[in-house]
Amino acid sequence: MPEVFIDNERYEFEGDHMALQFILDQGMEVPFFCYHPSMSIPANCRQCMVKAGQYIKDDETGEYELDENGERKIRWFPKMQTSCALKLQDGMVIQTQETSEEAERAQKDTLELLLINHPLDCPICDQAGECPLQIQTYKYGPEGSRFEVKKVHKPKRVELGPRVTLDAERCINCTRCVRFTEEISETNQLTIVSRGDKNYPMTAPNQEFDDPYSMNTVDICPVGALTSTDFRFKARVWEMNQTPSIDITNGKGCNIDLWTRDNQVLRITPRQNKAVNDYWMPDEGRSAYELFNENRASRPSIKLDGSNQSNTSWNNAIETFAETIEAHSGDDVLVIGSPHASVEENYALNKFFNLLGASNARFTPHIIDGYGDGFLITDDQAPNTNGCRLLNLNETDHKDLATAISKAKVCIILSDNLVGRKVVAASDLGNTYTISFATNMTETAKASDLVIPITCVAEHAASYVNIDGRIQRSFPAKETKYTNRRLNLEMSEGRLDRYGTNFDNWVSEEHKVDCLPLWDFLNKLAERLGLDYHVNHSRTILAEISSAIPSFENVTFEKMDEQQGIQLNLDNQKIKQK
Amino acid sequence: MAEQELHFTDEELNEIEKIKAKFPTAKAATLRVLWVAQKKYGHVEPEVQALVAKTLDLPESHVHGVASFYTQYYKEEMGKFVLDVCTCLSCQLCGGYDVLHQIEDRLGIKAGETTDDGLFSVQEVECLGACGYAPMVQITNGVYANNLTEEKVDKLLENLKNGKMPEFESMVMRQNEKRIKAATE
Numbered sequence: 179m180p181e182v183f184i185d186n187e188r189y190e191f192e193g194d195h196m197a198l199q200f201i202l203d204q205g206m207e208v209p210f211f212c213y214h215p216s217m218s219i220p221a222n223c224r225q226c227m228v229k230a231g232q233y234i235k236d237d238e239t240g241e242y243e244l245d246e247n248g249e250r251k252i253r254w255f256p257k258m259q260t261s262c263a264l265k266l267q268d269g270m271v272i273q274t275q276e277t278s279e280e281a282e283r284a285q286k287d288t289l290e291l292l293l294i295n296h297p298l299d300c301p302i303c304d305q306a307g308e309c310p311l312q313i314q315t316y317k318y319g320p321e322g323s324r325f326e327v328k329k330v331h332k333p334k335r336v337e338l339g340p341r342v343t344l345d346a347e348r349c350i351n352c353t354r355c356v357r358f359t360e361e362i363s364e365t366n367q368l369t370i371v372s373r374g375d376k377n378y379p380m381t382a383p384n385q386e387f388d389d390p391y392s393m394n395t396v397d398i399c400p401v402g403a404l405t406s407t408d409f410r411f412k413a414r415v416w417e418m419n420q421t422p423s424i425d426i427t428n429g430k431g432c433n434i435d436l437w438t439r440d441n442q443v444l445r446i447t448p449r450q451n452k453a454v455n456d457y458w459m460p461d462e463g464r465s466a467y468e469l470f471n472e473n474r475a476s477r478p479s480i481k482l483d484g485s486n487q488s489n490t491s492w493n494n495a496i497e498t499f500a501e502t503i504e505a506h507s508g509d510d511v512l513v514i515g516s517p518h519a520s521v522e523e524n525y526a527l528n529k530f531f532n533l534l535g536a537s538n539a540r541f542t543p544h545i546i547d548g549y550g551d552g553f554l555i556t557d558d559q560a561p562n563t564n565g566c567r568l569l570n571l572n573e574t575d576h577k578d579l580a581t582a583i584s585k586a587k588v589c590i591i592l593s594d595n596l597v598g599r600k601v602v603a604a605s606d607l608g609n610t611y612t613i614s615f616a617t618n619m620t621e622t623a624k625a626s627d628l629v630i631p632i633t634c635v636a637e638h639a640a641s642y643v644n645i646d647g648r649i650q651r652s653f654p655a656k657e658t659k660y661t662n663r664r665l666n667l668e669m670s671e672g673r674l675d676r677y678g679t680n681f682d683n684w685v686s687e688e689h690k691v692d693c694l695p696l697w698d699f700l701n702k703l704a705e706r707l708g709l710d711y712h713v714n715h716s717r718t719i720l721a722e723i724s725s726a727i728p729s730f731e732n733v734t735f736e737k738m739d740e741q742q743g744i745q746l747n748l749d750n751q752k753i754k755q756k
Numbered sequence: 757m758a759e760q761e762l763h764f765t766d767e768e769l770n771e772i773e774k775i776k777a778k779f780p781t782a783k784a785a786t787l788r789v790l791w792v793a794q795k796k797y798g799h800v801e802p803e804v805q806a807l808v809a810k811t812l813d814l815p816e817s818h819v820h821g822v823a824s825f826y827t828q829y830y831k832e833e834m835g836k837f838v839l840d841v842c843t844c845l846s847c848q849l850c851g852g853y854d855v856l857h858q859i860e861d862r863l864g865i866k867a868g869e870t871t872d873d874g875l876f877s878v879q880e881v882e883c884l885g886a887c888g889y890a891p892m893v894q895i896t897n898g899v900y901a902n903n904l905t906e907e908k909v910d911k912l913l914e915n916l917k918n919g920k921m922p923e924f925e926s927m928v929m930r931q932n933e934k935r936i937k938a939a940t941e
Binding site: 359366367368369370371372373380381382383384385 | 802805806815820821824825
């Protein structure tokens with residue numbers, strides 16, 4: 179098998195490998211800026227320099243030539259090589275900054291050059307703390323700079339588009355953003371303009387950078403040149419906690435990270451998953467953080483007279499709910515599940531009311547034909563349409579649902595804005611007693627007689643099945659009134675040494691929503707109704723689903739965590755893939 | 757400019773087709789086609805860049821990037837004659853700035869400006885590779901006026917005002933003049 183020698187260690191390899199990626203794959207490090215594993219390799223930042231050469235082999239005998247000490251002779255390449263574009267060959271010798279002073283020096287000098295015109299305004303830069311330039315300068319860079327001349331000034335605070343702001347002075351012209359628009363989003367909206375020390379990325383004149391994936395350039399920008407217009411100056415990265423989650427704004431289920439501080443989600447960034455979204459996500463998904471923070475249903479509310487809702491206590495809500503159920507037979511109760519809610523919630527709700535004699539829950543997919551783009555934006559606007567299908571809820575179209583609602587005396591809706599997305603009109607809900615389990619005060623919740631606030635994807639652990647049938651799950655990222663991050667072992671707590679200090683990521687106890695996970699509320703309701711129903715956790719619900727429904731066989735949170743989601747078999751389902 | 761729709765004539769489109777045929781991709785023809793456009797309009801303002809992009813079926817951003825890279829493409833309307841005065845080392849030593857200031861004086865504009873009648877633009881440029889015949893001026897990306905003196909500059913301006921471009925001269929370094937003369941005789 180072909181072999182390479184990196185920092186005096188021997189490695190075997192098969193197939194084509196570039197030195198940088200191979201070195202990174204071995205868990206070692208070489209600094210770099212412009213290289214990105216999902217894009218082409220321009221080798222223009224020159225940061226990943228290594229010293230490379232080849233053991234000299236005698237062509238006739240096939241033996242390595244040895245020097246007087248019996249060591250293999252090395253023919254070094256005449257200059258430093260950029261490891262990102264250096265293809266591994268049999269017998270190649272590579273020395274990184276760890277073993278070669280020359281490589282170390284080359285990297286240091288490259289950084290000094292990159293920093294000639296960089297403003298070094300880290301204290302006011304949004305990228306500080308997650309900036310490859312900052313990190314690598316500390317690690318590999320020079321102590322100071324010999325360039326004491328005035329820096330070149332370039333445009334600042336340029337609004338490239340509705341969501342991205344450019345600070346051209348910070349740019350090191352790695353062209354990652356340009357290559358992103360050329361190779362990934364294929365809108366070709368960006369280019370590098372001008373030349374020499376005056377160049378920076380820009381759109382064509384009179385055009386805006388309104389690419390539906392534009393904010394990915396902010397993520398891949400290795401400096402603070404491209405920043406999110408929305409997130410700028412809101413928080414420093416080290417003040418936030420990062421929790422893995424799933425994008426709930428469309429059917430693709432992009433893997434994301436929620437960044438939280440003081441129980442508020444401040445931004446959403448993509449999390450790599452080769453099987454789903456690679457490193458990317460659409461801009462739309464990033465604004466979902468507003469759904470988690472604002473206009474939340476907090477405390478139950480009840481309609482007492484006419485159309486006025488007022489807040490009420492949990493006890494009163496449970497009592498009202500129970501009395502409503504007791505006053506009607508199971509046949510009169512219509513249960514509407516939701517493609518916007520998780521697998522666990524839909525299952526728990528359906529099972530609970532089945533026990534009370536209601537028929538199987540219905541749901542209406544939320545699909546806008548022609549909305550998708552074949553990449554990460556889908557026609558499907560809901561994260562869990564396939565989950566509802568696999569749970570065998572009754573897929574119902576708009577008309578049939580309206581008919582069913584008009585026949586029912588009690589209508590129970592699981593967080594789905596049926597009025598807002600024009601499946602039914604608010605007036606359609608007028609003749610039935612409507613109970614909404616709601617995360618947000620949507621038109622549907624406002625039109626309901628009783629609103630039970632439930633946790634959203636940022637507050638509970640629950641799973642969602644995307645349009646390709648991949649089941650993936652969320653983690654609680656923010657506390658509710660009734661949870662505590664020390665007690666909830668699933669929550670990312672932030673640094674323990676900061677717990678309770680002024681430097682904790684939770685400085686205030688505000689922004690906690692007064693809501694319960696759906697299953698917790700059902701437990702309380704079951705207790706009141708004397709129903710034999712109790713679940714401890716969404717994990718228990720999933721275990722039950724996995725033993726009851728063949729499609730979910732062997733599905734557990736642990737397995738999802740290990741494998742970044744599990745591909746389910748959709749064969750028995752009629753799935754529109756859009 | 758923006759109101760009227762810009763377009764290439766059939767003749768120009770033919771020329772562009774011929775240029776395209778010389779390159780493996782349309783992208784590679786960007787430089788040459790930008791020249792065609794600049795020859796026609798005298799500049800490559802954003803609208804002209806957009807026209808080139810449309811003609812070659814390329815992203816506007818790419819054409820913009822290329823046009824902005826090269827100083828020889830005029831990104832705004834320039835005078836009929838663009839005087840590129842070299843003030844790089846050799847010219848500077850031989851009086852490049854004198855030439856520049858003389859031109860500025862005579863035309864009443866500063867480097868980087870265009871006269872009101874739209875006849876002249878003056879620019880200060882870096883080395884044009886004519887160090888042997890410094891100081892020198894290039895006229896509208898074309899001919900060089902070499903070994904300039906005060907009189908020569910005045911003459912040059914006068915001639916240009918009358919629409920007379922200087923002839924292309926084949927230059928010989930001063931130190932080689934005698935040797936070449938001897939060799940040819």
